[in-house]
Amino acid sequence: MAEYNFNDIEKKWQTYWKQNATFKTSTSTDKPKFYSLDMFPYPSGAGLHVGHPLGYIASDIVSRYKRNKGFNVLHPMGFDAFGLPAEQYAIQTGQHPAITTENNISTYKKQLDNLGFSFDWDREIRTCEAEYYKWTQWIFIQLFNSWYNNESNKAENISTLVAVFEQKGSAGANAHTDYEGSFTASEWNAYSEEEKQALLLNYRLAFLAETSVNWCPALGTVLANEEVKDGVSERGGYPVEKKKMQQWSLRITAYADRLLNDLEALDWSDSVKEMQRNWIGKSVGSTLRFQLEKFDDIIEVFTTRPDTVFGVTFVTLAPEHPLVAKITTDEQKEAVDKYVLWAKNRSERDRISDTEKTGEFTGAYVINPFTKTLVPVWTSDYVLAGYGTGAVMAVPSSDVRDFEFATKFNLPIIQVYEGEFSDISKENFEAKTGKVINSEFLNGLETKEAIHLAIQKIEELGVGKGKVNFRIRDAIFSRQRYWGEPIPVYYKNNLPYVIEESELPLTLPEIDAYQPTETGEPPLGRAKDWLYQNKYGYELSTMPGWAGSSWYFLRYMDSKNDGSFVSKEAQNYWQEVDLYIGGAEHATGHLLYSRFWNKFLFDLGLVSNIEPFKKLVNQGMIQGVSEIIYLITDYTEIDGVAPLSIIKQYFNFEENGNVRLVFLEKEFVTKNKLEKHTSTIHIPIEFVDSVSHNLNLKEYINSEIGKTNIQGGYLFLNENGYLFKGKFSDESFTFYCSPLVEKMSKSKYNVVNPDNIVAKYGADTLRMYEMFLGPLEQFKPWNTNSIDGVARFLRRVWRLFYNDNNEFIVSEEAPSKEELKHLHKTIKKVEEDIERLSFNTSVSTFMVLVNELTNLKCSKRAILEPFLVILSPYAPHITEELWSKLGHTESISKAVFPAFNEEYLVESDFEYPVSINGKVRHKLNLPLSLSQEEIQKEALSTEQVTKWMEGKTPKKVIIVPGKIINIVI
């Protein structure tokens, strides 16, 4: 009997594609373009697991579809090759990260090729290669040479700023800067070169500044806010602390407004857009200055609710606020010092998790500029140093946190909105409605007008002004690591200068070890004879992992260009990414930085689009199914009873050596009770039957891992309480593991390797199956069992073309009307499904078609051909014989997706469901081409229908063409 031999087919076509450069992207610009991009992977040592290709399969289907639809498709792949794991490995083993990376990449490429992707490998890029990072460095230099002009609302060359300073001084420019000083034109012109350079650093988009950074001692580097999650590093999960350091940063805050506003038009998921909005964190309000009672100093606060200023009963400073030490009275000094020290040493984690308010009175008072009353100044770490001014005006009647603080420390509360205040509830605080009271000129107003009027008054009085605040911080750009792009900067008289563009790339020097130097400098401090023009020391930190990935989508457009990061022509043609598929974990990192860099390059006139990614789809993770057992490891007593006696009490020891959990009347051995004495063990999935979760004990206990994890004599159990006891003498005993769906990872022994699946079922089965699993964006566990259905289907498809004697059997007969009807119905649906990225339903539709045609014993089965081109890269090319026999003259890769032809559908009869009063009871065969009136006439005149209506006259007849006839009586 003939067999679907996917191995031969796949090998053959992989060779064919390679030899014929089938998927090489055309450089001609006469066709419409489609840019379909996957987030390029970091090549980790573990290789691919079945979750990785999910998004690649989807984008590959779209790419093949678009090619067949006549688009010139750019569908490239590359590697995000700088990164921590390779460097950590280097620190441990001394192996150069470049070698580790190279090895991993070749594994990845082999695995990807096995899956039959239509990537154009000619355009492959690796961020760690000098030809690539030359341009990453070049973009850094452009950032260094630019400032942000708030007037024109774009980045400009620093020379335009210098020109303004020469003419008008600092007041002449509306630049985005944190610098608060000012200078006149003549002062500027009198400054030395060094002084000018130092001042300009306050304006450059890539700048060096002393800032509070996230320092990760375990990794020995600083991290950007986006790389810290819950107070620990995103990579590795090491603790992170705040530290003041001199660091390179990128002025992403200058773009905050544009990054926020331009989200609107993007075809991205609401959740990612919302995450970016929250991350940018725009809030509109006002600053307000409070004069200190006994000092000249003022405390400036930021508030979104200036309408509540009459309700201010205290002012709170962050413990790090510079005024805290100065204004604290002698009586309070000891307590405040103690508090500040305590707050400083409290970890980020503790601070987040403790909701109990803490704080201390400084002894100082400020004057409320509106009421002229004195209010006390407190310090508390519920006020963040890094946001706004690091000080807040507290209105306990309108803010939950202020309320909690006031209640705890017995501070007064003044109500400024009407309503029963005794009824303190969240709703009271959240409601921005109601009328203002106790607030002089604001009384009786609604919130919105009150805020407006309050800001007006604040500005009139000169005690503050309307202001917009952002949560987003400038992005820290230095990493004290080796395996990254060197920052193209050298130092002269302690001031940073970028190197000449003509001297790029600044290549990563060889060093003898990958640790920091003895003097605490980054690893690059070990490089010998590494000086700019033999004189000046280079910057020793490198760029962060996200530098190379912030612009790679542009490089693919013109990946070999040595004279420019991308040519004008290529950029103009490819414009932006039409479809970008990747994980949602990059929502506030990569996706934000890429938008920032793209906008910057747009300002410079180097790219033609304000946004890099038109449509974004986040594929869901494919999870693994872990197999768990619980091993009883701790034989100490529980509640005065040794576990063994507990176990004997609650379990029946059966004759065959098994132990069965027995539930007693009230109290049984609760899982919790035993859990304290157990440890969770992951059994590698190859020892467990995926359907029954039956552990192959013999193989497991004889394996290395089994020997290490459980030694004879131990007791172990699964969730249901089945125990296994003893020396494993009876190895045929069945033991059920507890399945657990979780992230696939090496350490959980639940990784499914695509290579194994391809070897057993073929790449097509894997691809179709992954699409069939469920909606692309959903998280779903891998289920090896149901892959058989897809494998079976593909075998059936193959058999449509071959008889039992392995002879090729495609009839030349013209397809019947019935066949064409099925075909065109399917074309329409598959086309719609792919366009809306619903791959699971398009696979299903296709399966239905094959089932129908099989049942019809159809003659011209080869009409299936076009679909196979899209859904499955190998199957259509079962033989070249098939291809030519079908009358195709052009090459397989140029096969065109057939157009949907409505005629075939209209001709045939349609079975209308007929509902009486909304309940479907009957069916009526009518031609689909009838008009509404004709259908109505037919429906009412039919004898049958009259009978159904029981002689009643219809009140209404509702007809949905092609769908339903509803008669209301």
Place this chain on the structure above:
RNA sequence: GCGGGUGUGGCGAAAUUGGUAGACGCACUAGACUUAGGAUCUAGCGCUGCGAGGCAUGGGGGUUCGAGUCCCUCCACCCGCACCA
């Protein structure tokens, strides 16, 4: 706490603008062919009922001739952010 999302058979799911709920697949059941079956084919498969029928899309209510889909309300779960003034 704030924001986003999800809830449909034993399981993964489908139903695109409100129009025959459960397509397609897994698992399961019966049968055929077979020395054999982890191959293939045929039929069945939401619950309930002998049946006609009745009941079913997390719970409750509403709009409509008609609701998985729209509105109100409650519940459960997942994800992100989190003392952002």
